[in-house]
Amino acid sequence: MINVLIADDQTIVRAGFAALLGAQEDITVVGEAADGREAVALAERRRPDVVVMDIRMPNMDGIEATRRILDLPGADDVRVLVLTTFDVDEYVYEALSVGASGFLLKDATAEDLVAAVRVVARGDSLLAPQVTGRLIREFSRQRRNRPQPPQALSTLTARETEVLVLIAGGLSNGEIAARLFVSEHTVKTHVARVFTKLSLRDRAQAVMLAYEAGVVVPGDGGPG
Structure with missing residues (x-):
């Protein structure tokens, strides 16, 4: 329940x-x-x-x-x-x-x-991409003092960073799997590791961190 x-x-x-x-x-x-x-x-x-x-x-x-x-x-x-x-x-x-x-x-x-x-x-x-993406781009631009990227970002592998960027683009695990040509189980493993390394609760926090730390640049339209 x-x-x-x-x-x-x-x-x-x-x-x-x-x-x-x-x-x-x-x-x-x-x-x-x-x-x-x-x-x-x-x-x-x-x-x-x-x-x-x-x-x-x-x-x-x-x-x-x-x-x-x-x-x-x-x-x-x-x-x-x-x-x-x-x-x-x-x-x-x-x-x-x-x-x-x-x-x-x-x-x-x-x-x-x-x-x-x-x-x-x-x-x-x-997080509906058409709404959330607009919100984050708009208010990220308004942040005059962008915080330094957390040191934990440097512990991510290249693939984990790629997964973080795709999460920030609003993609589901299934969509990320299709984009990266891997299984959804593999994506779930990467997502879990990203959350653990960055001390994130969920995908919402992952999106916020990616934009605020500059991993995804506001206004770039997200992953293409």
């Missing part, structure tokens, strides 16, 4: 999400929070697998709540799925920076929401 916590300041929205997700055979809603502060408290008590997190909430916004939840002891396996709209792109960037595993537009269908919860629950990231 996937245990889900829903955080949204709109009662009707929370109720709708809870009804939809709770109706799935493999999903249990373990809590509902009306603001970020309550979301953190519930996450500490209920230990959800996935937090469906709104960004704009009173008392504490979704970005700070995400950061605090992922900093909780024993929260290594918790995944946060951020809800957003196109007019809050910068907040999405910040949410990914603090560890969110992906985001979903608020006008998504019911089927999209259910699928998104399942995607992040299994450790993948919900």
Whole structure:
């Protein structure tokens, strides 16, 4: 079962999400929070697998709540799925920076929401290339002080670096396997090693690191 916590300041929205997700055979809603502060408290008590997190909430916004939840002891396996709209792109960037595993537009269908919860629950990231690529390129350009690439990048093999670049381009394991003419199992091994060497939680963090460290240059269009 996937245990889900829903955080949204709109009662009707929370109720709708809870009804939809709770109706799935493999999903249990373990809590509902009306603001970020309550979301953190519930996450500490209920230990959800996935937090469906709104960004704009009173008392504490979704970005700070995400950061605090992922900093909780024993929260290594918790995944946060951020809800957003196109007019809050910068907040999405910040949410990914603090560890969110992906985001979903608020006008998504019911089927999209259910699928998104399942995607992040299994450790993948919900990063639509046509949206996320634009976000990262836009806000990477705005970063005046680009951080130095982490030393751990130098420990990657040439193939692992290539895999990191393809992850940043939004490719799935299957697509990377086809691109590199190797098996998907081999790709999974490379991805696991990249995550271990760079201390990454998931693909979302891999994308952020690749752009911010200059492994992928903003605006280059990604892997061709």
